Amino acid sequence: MAVIPEFCTWLENTSVGTAVRQSTWLFPTIETVHVLATVVVVGSVSMLDLRLLNVAWRDRSIREIHEEVLPWTWTSFAVAALAGSLLFSSNATKYYHNFPFRMKMVLLVLVSINAAFFEMRTYHRIATPDAEGEIPMAAKVAGAVGIVLWIAVVACGRWIGFTK
Amino acid sequence: MIQSFCDWLSSTALSLTIQTVRWIIPAVQTVHILCVSIVMSSMAMLDLRLLGVAGTNQAVSRMVSRFVPWVWGALPVLLTTGIILIIGEPSRELLNPYFRAKMAMLATVTVMTLFVQRKNAKDAGYWEARRAAAALIGLASLLLWVGILSAGRWIAYY
Numbered sequence: 001m002a003v004i005p006e007f008c009t010w011l012e013n014t015s016v017g018t019a020v021r022q023s024t025w026l027f028p029t030i031e032t033v034h035v036l037a038t039v040v041v042v043g044s045v046s047m048l049d050l051r052l053l054n055v056a057w058r059d060r061s062i063r064e065i066h067e068e069v070l071p072w073t074w075t076s077f078a079v080a081a082l083a084g085s086l087l088f089s090s091n092a093t094k095y096y097h098n099f100p101f102r103m104k105m106v107l108l109v110l111v112s113i114n115a116a117f118f119e120m121r122t123y124h125r126i127a128t129p130d131a132e133g134e135i136p137m138a139a140k141v142a143g144a145v146g147i148v149l150w151i152a153v154v155a156c157g158r159w160i161g162f163t164k
Numbered sequence: 165m166i167q168s169f170c171d172w173l174s175s176t177a178l179s180l181t182i183q184t185v186r187w188i189i190p191a192v193q194t195v196h197i198l199c200v201s202i203v204m205s206s207m208a209m210l211d212l213r214l215l216g217v218a219g220t221n222q223a224v225s226r227m228v229s230r231f232v233p234w235v236w237g238a239l240p241v242l243l244t245t246g247i248i249l250i251i252g253e254p255s256r257e258l259l260n261p262y263f264r265a266k267m268a269m270l271a272t273v274t275v276m277t278l279f280v281q282r283k284n285a286k287d288a289g290y291w292e293a294r295r296a297a298a299a300l301i302g303l304a305s306l307l308l309w310v311g312i313l314s315a316g317r318w319i320a321y322y
Contacts, residue, residue, distance in 0.1 A: 032317045036204075036310065039197065043205025057230060068219065072208075154201075155194040162190045 008092035017089035030086050037080035038157070042150045044069040044076065052143030054135055062135070063127045100163055104156035111149045118142040170254035182252030189252055196245040199238040200313060206231040206238075207277075207309050214280070214291060214302025224298065225288040232281055239274075260322045266315035273308040276301060 011017050020026045050056040051065045088095050095101045122138045173179055182188050212218035213227040250257045257263045280301060283290045291298040 028318060028321045032314045035197070035317055036313055039201035039204045039313065040208065042198070043201035043208075046201070047205065072205075151194075151198060154197055155191075158194045158197060159190050162186075 004096060005093065008096045011089050011092040014089065016086065017092065020086055020090035027087065027090060030083050034080055034083035034087060037076045037083060038154070040076035041073055041080055042154060044073045045150065046147055048073075049143035049146040052135060052139045053147075054140070062139070066123070066127070095160070098160055098163055100156045100159035104153055104160070107149055107153045107156060111146065111153065114142055114145050114149060118146075166258055167255070170258055173251060173254040176251070179251050179254070182248065189249065192245045192248050192252075196242060196249070199242045199245070200316075202238040203235050203242070204309055204313065206234040207305060210280075211302040211306040211309075214298040215306070216295065216299060223288070224291040225284050228281055228284045232277065235277065257319065260319050262315045262318045262322055266312050266319070269308045269312045269315065273305055273312070276305055276308075280305075 012021065020030065047056070047069045048062075048065050051058075051060070051062055057065060118139070122136065122142060125136055126139055174183070209219060210227050210231045213220070213222070213224055219227060280291070
């Protein structure tokens with residue numbers, strides 16, 4: 001099972017990993033892009049989650065909020081993931097052994113499962129224009145779980161910088 | 165003078181607590197960033213509407229009333245968490261040019277947002293009737309918020 005450590009060693013010795021590690025400005029610049037994209041991911045998806053919990057923008061349908069914010073969430077997530085991968089490549093072995101980093105990756109998997117389950121099993125029940133009124137419990141749970149998991153993702157991300 | 169203020173502040177009991185209890189700074193930074201995500205996303209929705217590139221099926225006044233209250237709700241939390249971080253590491257912030265740029269941009273964008281809100285409160289169609297001005301203020305606001313976030317991150321690298 002030495003595949004991942006070997007991959008990490010290879011990755012940090014690629015020209016990209018080396019460049020991000022050795023440059024004085026590349027890491028903070030990519031990190032800024034990563035933070036910018038992350039705050040848009042968390043902020044935009046929270047708008048949907050708060051609507052699912054019926055605490056904000058009740059005068060607009062869930063479908064309208066879904067169509068309004070999720071394209072921003074997905075685009076920003078792609079940018080955050082790309083920037084994050086570049087940051088990871090600069091010191092792959094260190095991050096691989098970092099506990100908050102591992103927690104963050106686990107939480108991102110859980111966030112994806114929560115989102116996929118909502119999109120595939122729950123969303124179609126509330127996406128029809130006439131499906132107003134009561135929000136199904138499954139949708140409220142998806143919203144609450146989403147908010148809690150994203151807060152934990154941000155916390156773990158911040159903690160990476162404070163651990164060896 | 166600022167240096168001696170920083171020295172005094174960092175010797176207070178409160179500052180020493182923040183410096184020595186190791187979870188306080190990352191925890192406060194986490195709350196700070198979560199509030200940044202509220203402000204950034206809310207302002208982006210409004211600014212892109214002012215620019216006419218997103219949410220054009222809704223009136224500007226709708227966007228102002230939907231999103232600006234979230235900004236005013238999150239800003240006091242940002243100020244509080246920001247002050248805790250300053251008390252913990254005064255010279256890291258107060259003597260830092262990125263921090264000063266961040267505060268200058270924040271003051272500018274706050275005045276701009278109050279202006280947008282005030283004009284909108286007096287006349288709900290104000291910004292629709294002034295497309296070029298709306299686009300300019302939306303673009304400036306968006307750039308300022310990106311600048312504020314970037315300067316905030318670069319404080320750590322000065």
